[in-house]
Amino acid sequence: MKAEDYRHIALDDVQSTNTECLEKAQAGDPGNLWITARRQLGGRGRRGRPWVSEAGNLYASLLLIDPAPVHALASLPLVAALAVHGAIARALPDPESSLKIKWPNDVLLNGGKISGILLESGIVPDGRRAVVIGCGVNVAHAPKEAMYATATLRDAGAAVSAEELFAYLCQSMARELARWGEGANMSETRELWLRWATGVGKQITVNMPNASIEGIFRDIDDTGCLILEKPDGSLQSIAAGDLFFL
Numbered sequence: 001m002k003a004e005d006y007r008h009i010a011l012d013d014v015q016s017t018n019t020e021c022l023e024k025a026q027a028g029d030p031g032n033l034w035i036t037a038r039r040q041l042g043g044r045g046r047r048g049r050p051w052v053s054e055a056g057n058l059y060a061s062l063l064l065i066d067p068a069p070v071h072a073l074a075s076l077p078l079v080a081a082l083a084v085h086g087a088i089a090r091a092l093p094d095p096e097s098s099l100k101i102k103w104p105n106d107v108l109l110n111g112g113k114i115s116g117i118l119l120e121s122g123i124v125p126d127g128r129r130a131v132v133i134g135c136g137v138n139v140a141h142a143p144k145e146a147m148y149a150t151a152t153l154r155d156a157g158a159a160v161s162a163e164e165l166f167a168y169l170c171q172s173m174a175r176e177l178a179r180w181g182e183g184a185n186m187s188e189t190r191e192l193w194l195r196w197a198t199g200v201g202k203q204i205t206v207n208m209p210n211a212s213i214e215g216i217f218r219d220i221d222d223t224g225c226l227i228l229e230k231p232d233g234s235l236q237s238i239a240a241g242d243l244f245f246l
């Protein structure tokens with residue numbers, strides 16, 4: 001599908017563009033629908049954290065219905081990260097900027113988080129699976145009280161608006177979904193993801209809900225899992241967690 005084949009609804013204030021998409025799906029929407037908002041009053045981040053969503057930044061969610069066989073869905077966060085990375089790269093005036101992907105799907109500009117992505121899913125009344133890819137990008141501002149380094153497109157000298165960045169995102173998302181081919185072509189997506197990844201080969205800590213492990217970030221596999229080499233030399237595959245560099 002090409003970028004123009006996706007529908008788009010632009011809203012003003014919403015709780016969350018992800019919620020809007022999930023509600024559309026429950027009401028029978030066929031999917032391939034982008035919902036954007038000027039502001040979110042209840043923006044959600046990973047692990048139930050809030051996502052501060054003042055006007056000026058990009059809040060965009062893509063609703064897909066049954067985008068791939070269930071076993072391939074775990075790699076969709078990598079597709080989303082590549083798409084957001086591509087859109088931001090296009091907006092940056094300085095081609096030398098360091099724009100990296102931090103596993104699984106944060107995008108970092110010069111080491112500061114410039115984007116977060118939240119995938120959510122649900123089963124619609126006819127039994128099919130709705131998947132929502134929610135993307136937030138710091139265009140004009142970053143949360144003031146963040147516990148981590150942040151970055152914005154404005155501070156990087158990019159004169160792009162949230163609307164213009166959304167147009168770039170539509171194109172890069174369509175391109176990356178087509179490349180991925182419903183998971184059938186994951187090897188190409190994985191290679192590209194690794195090209196932009198930060199921390200591969202480095203000592204890291206991965207925080208998971210009930211544990212935290214240290215080791216060397218060796219690789220990612222075709223399902224998007226991080227392969228960690230533990231101090232005893234054994235390899236552990238990790239499906240989800242927050243990554244920190246030591």
Ligand SMILES: O=C(O)CCCC[C@@H]1SC[C@@H]2NC(=O)N[C@@H]21
Nearest residue numbers: 016043044045046116117134136
């Ligand atoms: O914690 C993260 O890094 C993920 C943040 C995801 C934020 C986006 S903004 C658009 C969409 N709607 C939401 O409520 N969350 C996502």
